[in-house]
Each structure stands twice: as structure tokens, then as C-alpha cells.
Amino acid sequence: MATRIEILEKVLTQMRGLVVVDHETKIVFLNEEYAETIGKDPKEALGRPVRQVIPESKLPVVVESGKAILGDVYYVLGKPTVCNRIPLRQDGVLIGAMSFEVFGEIKQSDKLFASLQELHSQIDYYKEKLKRLSGSRYCLADIIGSSSAAIKLRKDILKSACTNSTVLIQGETGTGKELVAHALHQESLRAHHPFVKLNCGAIPSELIESELFGYEEGAFTGANRKGKKGKFELADKGTLFLDEISQLPMVAQVKLLRALQEREIERVGGETPIPVDVRIVAASNNDLGEMVKQGTFRADIFYRLNVIPISVPPLRERKSDIPELVELFARKYGDQAGLSSLSVASEVLALLAELEWHGNIRELENSVERAVGMCNGSVLDISHFEWLLPMKRNEMLEIEGKSLEEAKTAFEKNIIVNALLTTSNNVKKTAELLHIDRSLLYQKMRRLGIQFR
Numbered sequence: 001m002a003t004r005i006e007i008l009e010k011v012l013t014q015m016r017g018l019v020v021v022d023h024e025t026k027i028v029f030l031n032e033e034y035a036e037t038i039g040k041d042p043k044e045a046l047g048r049p050v051r052q053v054i055p056e057s058k059l060p061v062v063v064e065s066g067k068a069i070l071g072d073v074y075y076v077l078g079k080p081t082v083c084n085r086i087p088l089r090q091d092g093v094l095i096g097a098m099s100f101e102v103f104g105e106i107k108q109s110d111k112l113f114a115s116l117q118e119l120h121s122q123i124d125y126y127k128e129k130l131k132r133l134s135g136s137r138y139c140l141a142d143i144i145g146s147s148s149a150a151i152k153l154r155k156d157i158l159k160s161a162c163t164n165s166t167v168l169i170q171g172e173t174g175t176g177k178e179l180v181a182h183a184l185h186q187e188s189l190r191a192h193h194p195f196v197k198l199n200c201g202a203i204p205s206e207l208i209e210s211e212l213f214g215y216e217e218g219a220f221t222g223a224n225r226k227g228k229k230g231k232f233e234l235a236d237k238g239t240l241f242l243d244e245i246s247q248l249p250m251v252a253q254v255k256l257l258r259a260l261q262e263r264e265i266e267r268v269g270g271e272t273p274i275p276v277d278v279r280i281v282a283a284s285n286n287d288l289g290e291m292v293k294q295g296t297f298r299a300d301i302f303y304r305l306n307v308i309p310i311s312v313p314p315l316r317e318r319k320s321d322i323p324e325l326v327e328l329f330a331r332k333y334g335d336q337a338g339l340s341s342l343s344v345a346s347e348v349l350a351l352l353a354e355l356e357w358h359g360n361i362r363e364l365e366n367s368v369e370r371a372v373g374m375c376n377g378s379v380l381d382i383s384h385f386e387w388l389l390p391m392k393r394n395e396m397l398e399i400e401g402k403s404l405e406e407a408k409t410a411f412e413k414n415i416i417v418n419a420l421l422t423t424s425n426n427v428k429k430t431a432e433l434l435h436i437d438r439s440l441l442y443q444k445m446r447r448l449g450i451q452f453r
């Protein structure tokens with residue numbers, strides 16, 4: 001008589017397309033028949049992240065959301081099948097997920113599958129069109145990475161999307177705070193309504209109020225004759241993303257607080273309150289809690305914004321994601337440059353994973369874009385990243401034989417030059433990247449003889 005374990009093993013081997021992953025989305029079982037179909041070795045696949053083996057797998061979505069995906073039309077080598085993906089729990093705790101075919105090829109259902117495929121295509125088309133109309137460009141799938149920090153970030157977004165509470169996104173420059181805001185909107189119940197952005201640091205202080213709340217006819221010299229809607233009205237029923245919220249002037253902070261509390265606004269020059277239904281998502285690369293202590297940001301509005309905090313991790317805390325990010329950016333800019341089959345040499349991935357990226361993902365992306373611009377072949381190799389090598393390879397050679405002061409000067413110059421390259425000579429962004437004032441950056445550039453390239 002067969003044991004229960006033997007019976008279970010027989011069931012597992014007979015289930016078509018069975019894939020099982022743990023809570024870290026690493027493969028713990030891969031059906032041999034399915035592995036052969038997709039050209040993979042089931043033994044080598046064990047313990048690897050599922051998307052390294054099956055790039056299009058939706059199991060990570062199931063693990064992160066804790067929700068099943070049932071009756072999904074799925075294609076294996078161009079042949080349609082229907083697949084179920086189910087979260088696995090033990091004592092209420094999610095421990096993994098499994099995916100299996102409900103049924104494989106069914107020739108008599110070709111018309112059904114064709115109809116389903118056409119329906120899926122239409123849905124995808126309208127989803128994309130709706131995304132463009134709403135003003136949101138990114139979704140949760142754009143936040144890639146298998147590190148624990150990246151997984152936690154996606155989980156935080158999914159949890160936050162279930163509510164209408166105000167969200168405060170904090171993180172260093174270049175970590176992807178705006179991408180998080182877009183993804184949050186796309187996952188929320190407000191996804192079918194507008195996503196409106198206002199960069200509080202890019203609007204002159206005297207215009208910020210009219211940008212936020214709009215103005216009535218004749219409110220000030222040069223005003224539009226018909227008046228103008230502000231960002232709050234434009235975002236009604238949707239999401240208003242206030243980027244660089246730390247740059248909001250004190251006077252505007254008071255008016256924003258009232259709008260958040262009363263859920264209504266008044267246009268500049270107006271007298272009638274206008275009700276608004278808007279979810280606020282704010283972002284800052286400065287520590288707002290510290291600014292409150294210093295008296296440069298109001299405590300009452302900080303607490304009103306900080307209902308649901310989301311911290312975006314710097315790249316140094318998710319270095320294992322660098323190879324995946326590099327390959328993504330290489331494909332993106334390779335396609336734009338007509339290099340559709342562009343790949344990345346392993347030594348490049350190793351180099352970029354070791355470097356310190358003070359500008360985080362933005363700096364990494366800019367570096368890959370620059371390298372792609374110098375490539376005319378099918379592989380990005382070390383020669384396309386020559387400007388990064390001095391920091392890695394010749395650091396000690398540059399300071400050999402120099403005094404401590406000379407070595408510090410050389411190192412400081414190298415840092416500033418690389419930061420300028422990263423931001424395409426944008427002094428404002430370079431100063432933010434280095435966490436210094438623009439005036440101080442100009443002084444250092446003059447002292448060190450640094451000129452724009």
C-alpha cells in the first residue's frame with residue numbers, strides 16, 4: 001500500500017503546470033513536465049526567485065497581495081491554458097503561493113480562448129488609455145526588485161491603497177517617491193479618477209496658493225478673465241500628489257491644513273467654499289519631523305499629512321536589486337536607441353552593484369542611459385562605463401604622494417564632477433544630491449576649478 005506521502009508526491013507530479021513558492025517567492029516545487037515544457041531544470045530552479053525562472057509569473061503578486069488570481073488565461077509556448085494562483089497560509093500566516101493549470105489545451109475551446117484573448121486585449125487597451133487620461137504613468141509592477149526592502153515597499157503600497165487616508169512618502173533624492181505615488185493611485189479605488197501633481201518647490205511662493213486653490217475672475221493683475229481651477233478642483237475624486245512638500249511656504253501650509261480638515265477650499269478672490277473629494281499624497285526628501293523641531297514646518301500639518309507614512313529605501317539598502325534595475329534600464333534605453341537585443345555583461349553588473357549610488361536609482365538610471373548612448377553593439381561592457389572606473393579602480397592612485405589636504409580636495413572634486421554628470425549639469429539637482437545649498441556648491445566649483453562640460 002502506498003503511503004500518504006507517496007500519494008501526495010504522485011498528485012504533485014500529475015498536476016499540470018504546478019509551481020509552488022515560499023513567502024520570499026522562491027521556488028520550492030516545480031512540476032517536471034512543466035519545467036521541460038519551458039526548457040528549465042526543476043532541480044536547478046529550486047530556491048531561486050520565481051521570476052528568474054519564469055519572468056512573467058504572477059505568483060509574486062499573489063504573495064504580496066495575499067489574494068488569489070483565478071481563471072487567468074495564460075499562454076505556454078503560444079498555447080492558451082487557464083491557470084489558478086492561490087495564496088498558501090498556515091495558522092492565518094501567509095507562507096507562500098501555488099500556481100497550477102485548471103486545464104491545458106482544449107482544442108474544442110479554441111474559439112473561447114480566441115474570444116477571451118480579444119477581450120483581454122480590449123481591457124488592456126482601455127486600462128492603458130484610462131491611465132493616460134488620469135495622468136498616472138506608473139503602476140505597482142514598475143517597482144521592481146526581489147530584495148526584502150523592495151518587497152516591503154510594494155506591500156506598504158498595497159496596504160495604503162485600501163484606504164482614503166493621507167499618505168506621506170519620505171525618502172532620499174532619486175529613490176522613486178513619485179513612482180510610489182503613481183503606483184498608490186493605480187492600486188486605489190480612485191484609479192479611474194484624476195492623478196494631479198504639484199511640485200511645491202518649483203512654484204514661486206506668491207503663486208502657490210492660486211496653483212493649489214485656483215482663482216476667481218479679476219483676483220489679481222494678469223489673472224485669466226474666466227478665472228482658473230486649482231489643483232484641488234482638478235483632482236476631485238482622485239489623488240493630489242504634493243511633491244517636495246517641505247518647500248511649501250508657511251502661509252500656504254495654513255491654507256492647506258484648512259483644506260485637509262474641512263474638505264473644502266476657497267479660490268483666491270472667492271468667497272464661496274467649494275467642497276472637494278481629494279486624497280492627498282505628499283512626498284519629501286527632507287525629514288519633516290526634524291523640520292518641525294527646527295520650526296521650519298508646521299507641526300499640525302505634519303501630523304495631518306503623516307497619517308500613513310511610507311519610507312522609500314535608498315539603493316544602498318537594496319543593492320541586490322541593482323542587476324535587475326540595470327537590465328531594465330538597458331532594455332528601456334536600448335529599445336529607444338534601436339538596440340532591441342541589448343544585453344549587459346556580467347562584469348558590468350558586478351561593478352555597478354559595488355559602487356555607492358548617492359543619487360540612488362535616478363543616478364543609476366542616468367548612468368545606464370549614458371552608457372547606452374555610447375554603445376553601438378549588442379552588449380554593454382566595461383568600456384561603456386569608463387567614467388565610473390576612477391572611483392572604483394584608481395581611488396588610491398589619485399591620492400598617492402599627496403598631503404591630506406590635497407587628497408581631500410581631489411576626492412571632493414571627483415564627487416562633485418560625478419554628481420554633475422549624473423544630473424546633466426543641473427546645479428539645483430546636484431546640490432540636492434549632495435545635500436548642500438546651491439550657493440555653497442557654486443563656491444566649491446569655483447575653488448576647485450570645476451566647469452560645466
